[in-house]
Amino acid sequence: MAEENKGFLKTWKDDRGFGFIKPDDDSDDIFIHISALGEGARRPHRGDTIFYQIEEADGKTKAVNAYIVGEKNLSKKSTIWIWITLFSMSVAGVVAAVILLDA
Numbered sequence: 001m002a003e004e005n006k007g008f009l010k011t012w013k014d015d016r017g018f019g020f021i022k023p024d025d026d027s028d029d030i031f032i033h034i035s036a037l038g039e040g041a042r043r044p045h046r047g048d049t050i051f052y053q054i055e056e057a058d059g060k061t062k063a064v065n066a067y068i069v070g071e072k073n074l075s076k077k078s079t080i081w082i083w084i085t086l087f088s089m090s091v092a093g094v095v096a097a098v099i100l101l102d103a
Helices: 076-102
Strands: 005-013 018-023 030-033 049-057 060-068
Touching (some): 005 030
Parallel strands (some): 030 060
Antiparallel strands (some): 005 018, 005 049, 049 060
């Protein structure tokens, strides 16, 4: 398994979907593309703490398998199940309240 690195998002160009991470070890900045954060991640903001792995290709270094601290990269399917669960719990609460009020 590749080593996990940590840094903060130094710059971010939201209109172009990329930026640069300043690694905690004070090495050179690392390029990061929005696709490195995976499906379901929120758009990053300058200053976010990011964990990532490094990939080198054609003499260039970039972040891959990245995630924002405090964010969980949820798939669309997981997000749908969260909403269904929350809705079900809300309906159950309303039903319980109606039953208690009728008692």
